[in-house]
Amino acid sequence: MRVAALISGGKDSALALYRALKQGYEVKHLVTMVPLQADSWMFHYPNIRLTDLFAQAAGIPIVKAETSGAKEVELEDLKRLLAKLDVEGVVSGAVASEYQKVRIERICQELDLKSIAPLWHEDPHTLLREIVNEHFEAIFVGVCAYGFDASWLGRIIDSKAIEELVDLNRKYQTSIVGEGGEYETLVLDAPFFNKRIRLLSTEKVWEGQSGYLQVKKAELAEKVY
Secondary structure (H helix, E strand, O other), X not given: OEEEEEOOOOHHHHHHHHHXXXXXXXXXXXXXXXXXXXXXXXXXXXXXXXXXXXXXXXXXXXXXXXXXXXXXXXXXXXHHHHHOOOOOEEEOOOOOOHHHHHHHHHHHHHHOOEEEOOOOOOOHHHHHHHHHHOOOEEEEEEEOOOOOOHHHOOOEOOHHHHHHHHHHHHHHOOOOOOOOOOEEEEXXXXXXXXXXXXXXXEEEEEEOOEEEEEEEEEEEEOOOO
């Protein structure tokens, strides 16, 4: 089946894409929506431009469109973009967000496409373990919840980070996978990458109780085995 995969550059969409490739889907396009405001209801904002490098590393063509980020309006923007593609299905990285999954399914129904959500309702801890065990290199690039501080920005998702995320979930009921907006990630390497993304210049921006890692310069580099 020919599919398009929604990609933010973060771990969930990357893992969903990985699962889709392993399951034999023909991924014709990566699809990225670029919100013009930081508080988009549906789409990733920090470092979204790095999806170009993500696509180059994966060797899959990318199509992009800007969206205002306004609630519901951004869904019509996504629908217009998907309607132009010669695909039969759409892959998304939804884990537990009914808001996200219901709206993507509605768009797919309207366009007569199959909605494919490989991670849907899977155990969050198991998903993070898969990311580590399959040798994804993903870092935290945004945090916005109790228990997080600036030291999380730029940290890699590893076994220690997972333990701390489980502890934060126990204390504050934060989502272990960050699907409530508690944190954002950026994938620098993945099993399906031909090259990896190397960060050359970054800056931590902290405001009140939240912050993000702004990537100022990045490039593709040879993978490290």
